Amino acid sequence: MKILFLGDVMGRAGRRAITERLPKLRAEWKLDFVVVNAENSTSGMGLNRAHAKLLLDAGADCLTLGDHAFDQKEMLTFIEQEPRIIRPLNYANTPAPGKGARMFTAQNGRKVFVAQALGQVFMKKPFADPFSALDAALKSAPRGGMADAVIVDFHAEVTSEKMGMGHWLDGRASLVVGTHTHVPTSDTMILPKGTAFQSDAGMCGDYHSVIGMEKTEPLRRFVTGMVKERFTPANGEATLSGVYVETDDRTGAATKVIPVRNGGQLAQSGPT
Template sequence: MKVLYLGDVVGRPGRDIVIERLPEIRSRLALDFVVVNGENSAGGFGMTEKIAEEFFAAGIDCIVLGNHSFDQKEIMPVLERDGRILRPANYPKDTPGRGIGAFRTHRGKTILVVQLMGRLFMDPLDDPFALMEQQLAANPLGRKYDFILVDVHAEATSEKMAMGQFCDGRVSMVVGSHTHVPTADAQILPQGTAYQTDAGMCGDYNSVIGMDKEEPLRRFIRKIPAGRLTAASGPGTACGVYVETDDKTGLATYISPLRVGSRLAEIWPATE
């Protein structure tokens, strides 16, 4: 299978670059499935139903969220009824929505998407490792599902790396989100799981992690907030992670970053 994960979409620049370039990306890479993190897509804070509809219309198959899942209150009933949108699975039991989604591609392949949120420097949610162990026991790769993707929405690189090693050989892909900076460690782990610590963001990189520079700079320099954080408005760059797997085992055979846009150097996977 050929699967693309696009990192955190921040504001309009992130939405525009994803919606504009995704048809070309899907065609050029002959993608089976596309996942995007949409938790910052509404001005940097949460996601609306309208934005979700725009993503699906552009060719996104699944949207994952994160710690900003509920910043836009209108999304709560949408999470209840639309299984294509996932919030972290280790939220408390009665939290609206779901964190695990099962999908079938246009070629009839099955894919399981799991989103987890880390606990280091984040909200103290349920144990993501215990939850993941339960899922792996119930959903063996290569038997019940052809591809298993795990999004680890976490602050600490160590926690993301630990989850990658924990899942190695048992899922197709573990990718980190949340920190908005693409890491240079795309690799296939020893037992065959594709891994990258953070996919980066889809947004304006002439910013402070997607936000207009002035207010974050004031907060760092003076330690006094002077206004609201707002998404930067310059041209966007889309960053993500592309993975190919063996159809028999579901394990990775190839991983590459994907970067398209105006600021960061473009990187296209070598698919030929």
């Protein structure tokens, strides 16, 4: 199976890049399944109904969220109506709207299980243990059993926790990929038991920025320690950043993994 995972979509620039380029990439790379992290799609803070539909219509099979999952209040109800959107398993200590893991059917009929969890280290509020949450979720859909492929989006701050999760799930997931920090890491690899891994997928946004935001206000805060204005997403040409994975249809193990950087400021990378 050929799978594409794209990192955090950042504002209008990210949405524009998805709508303009994803349909072409699906055709050129013969993609079977596409996951897009969409938690910064609406003004850099959350995802609304209209932008969710835009990304799904452009070719995303599943949208994941993150710590900003419900910053746009309409997502509290829309996520219950749209099964192609999932939020982190461990988002809250009480039941939250929507699901944190779900089985999907790819266009070729194969089953793809997608799960998401939030990290604990340096996050703004204490989330429940993501390792236990993903343990329980993946037991319901074993790789190479009920699921032809298993994709885990680990939305976390620090690379050590993300790498720990990769090793924790090695042999149980087809892909473990980090999101949240908006900067693609260069540790793309297949772990010993067949799990593709990258600490962070990066963002789908304008990299002539400070992690997707116009530079002026972040730089002012770094220098003065004072807040003057709200952060505003940068709106130049976006780079689509993520990971391309091919899996063995029999076992669900990754057989190939390639970092994706398409368009925009960054050095280009992707399947030939």
